[in-house]
Amino acid sequence: MSEHRAQRPLETRHLQQPRKVAEILHKHFRTTFSLVTPEGAVRLSVSPPSSLPLVDADGGLPDELQLDALLAGKEPTVHVISAEKAVLVIPMGNPIKPFALCGKIAASDINLSIPLAKMALENVKQQQQLASRDRQLEEYASQVTRDFEELSWLRSLAEMPELWHPQNDLINIANVILPPLCDVLSVEAIFLFVSDAQTDSDTLAFRAGETTVSDHTMNELVAQYAGQSIDQPVVRNSNSLHKGWQDLEGIRSCALVPIANNTQRFGWLVMVNKLAQPDAVQCSDLSPQLCEFGTFEAGLLQSAALNLAAHASNLESFRQIEDLVVGVIRAMINSIDAKDSYTRGHSDRVAAMARTLAAELGLDADEQHNVYMAGLLHDIGKIGVPDSVLGKPSRLSEEEFAIVKRHPEIGHSILKHLKQLDFVLPGVLHHHECFDGSGYPYGLAGDEIPLMGRILAIVDAYDAMTSTRPYRDGMPRAKAEAILQAGAGEQWDDRLIAAFMRCSDEIYSICQANRQHPAELMNSCHSQEAAWDEIDFMVNLSLSK
Structure with a gap:
């Protein structure tokens, strides 16, 4: 018998098939089967319930058996060692890792041993194939489930077109889409960082989910990538954390995706810590794949980032258009000021008073804003009136007044080409119509006159x-109000005159405030926003419709 050297135990994956074969053969031969390696040592007793040596008290193989020859075989063999006993040897390893299952059987079982051994091997092989197919089916089912969850989440985005409204910023959208995404991905939390191109900084703007990871830690994490050009998800699991990650307290695994297009980065999405399955006490008890982020999680997080990036890019374009339209409006109003200093204060006051009257009539906020804008622009047509007429220091002649009467139509022709301002056209065109039909330019009467025109007329x-x-x-004030009341039902809408009188104190205050500070654009009595902010808001509202 050769002297045997100690050897490190075989890996668990090497023992699974021999153990099952040994269990089958044990039921037939009622003997112990052991796993033997090239070193000749009895490596493991694989037959329950006891661990007995193959033969001999020292646990070695019989001298007449050549270990190398046994392990080199490819088929089960039987070796008679006495009149009563034989050894059944079943090679089960490979050239790199050879080993064999060996067990002593009775001589009377020799004829059955080889067929039974082959049957056991085939049985175990089939069981392993079935187990492998079951695992594949489970993986396929899991993948289908993940795909379904991904499609459901993406479909939910498509079914909420209002979510991508131009007045919705990234934070508002994140508040809707990230909490359910945490559930789909089974993560502790997802963080939204918003980038500021001017300051070259990233600010934590929103978090979804619950985690012990602090905001400070998340800021440190994002800072590691702030100056880098990254266009794909960055995934770090516990077995791949490079230097620096170990110092980020509470992070077991994470993935970071830029919110960006080809020219600009708008922010980051970061998810941390894969959650354990419901039936597991701790994530460490699970297979590593179940505790780590893979292509599914990273891909879906990237889908969210791409959607946010597209919206952020649209917001940038929207703001550029908004700035352009606001600039056009400012240029128009300033051009009126250049022709007639009276007009600026007049347009400011008319706009503020018109909104006050609209509020008294119960119009909603959007309609009040529309009336306000129409008030600011109602005299834009005076750009087409000659300076000699517009600035005449005495009363106008009939011919001159006829020229002035053209300003509603001139204003309409100027503004009609700005689609974003088409909501002001009824007021601009019809603010000189009379309730009895005697006004201009079209002589409309009663409810034929748009409500905006009737409000501005008063x-x-x-x-x-x-x-x-x-x-x-x-x-x-008293005389002007008396004239309005006297003309109710004839020159002006009597219902609107009644509403005007109910809020006349507020309207009087608007006029007084503006006349005391004629160089300033009016502030609304209902709001602290300056008139230019009001214009910005109205253009934004119009463009987003």
């Missing part, structure tokens, strides 16, 4: 009557 007349002009002083 506040425009009130401001004209109470304003001081080079050729006359402004009327006292």
Whole structure:
């Protein structure tokens, strides 16, 4: 018998098939089968319940058996060692890792041993194939489930078109889409960072889920990649954390995806710590794949980032268009100011008074804003009136007044080409129509006159009557209000005149405030926003419809 050297135990994966074969043969031969390696040592007793040596007290093989020859075989063999006993040897390894299952059987079982051994091997092989197919089916089922969850989540985004409204920023959208994404991906939390191109900084703007990872730690994590150009998900699991990651407290695994297009990065999405399955106490008890982020998690997080990047890019384009339209409006209003200093204060007051009257009538916020904008622009057509007429210090002749009467149509022709401002056209065109049909430019009567035009007609007349002009002083408040009441039902809508009188104190205050500070654009009595902010808001609202 050769002297045997100690050897490190075989890996668990090497023992699975021999153990099952040994269990089958043990039922037939009622003997112990052991696993033998090239070193000749009895490596493991694989037959339950006891661990007995193959033969001999020292646990070695019989001297007449050549270990190398046994392990080199490819088929089960039987070796008679006495009149009563034989050794059944079943090679089960490979040239790199040879080993054999050996067991002592009775001589009377020799004829059955080889067929039984082959049957056991085939049985175990089939069981392993079935187990492998079961695992594949489970993987396929798991993949189908993940695909279904991904499609369901993506479909939910498509079914919420209002989510991608231009007035919705990334934080509002993240508040809707990231919490359910945490559930789909089974992660502790997902963080949204928003980038500021001017300051070259990233700010934690929103977090979904619950985690012990601190905001400070997340800021450190994102800072590692802030200066890098990254266009694919960065995934780090516990077995791949490079230097620096180990110092980030509470992070077992994470994935980081840029929210970016070809030219600009708008922020980051970061998810941390894969959650354990419901039936597992700790993530460490599970297979590593179940505790780590893979292509599914990274891919779906990237889908969310791409959607956010597309929206952020659209917001940038929207803001550029908005700035352009606001610039056009400012240029228009400034051009009126250049022609007639009276017009600026007049348009400011008409806009503010018109919104106050609209609120008194119960119009909603959008309609109030529309009326306000129409008030600012109602006299834009005076750009087409000659300076000699517009700035005449005395009363106008009939011919001159006929020229002035063209300004509603001129204003309409100027603004009609700006689709984003088409909501002001009824007010611009019809603010000089009379309720009885005697006004201009079209002589509309009653409800034929758009409501916006009827509102502007009243506040425009009130401001004209109470304003001081080079050729006359402004009327006292009481006299102007008396004239409005006298013309109710004829020149002006009587229902609107009644509403005007109910809020006349507020309207009077608007006029007084503006006349005391004529160089300033009016602030709304209902809001602290400056008029330019109001214009910005209205353009934004119009463009987003």
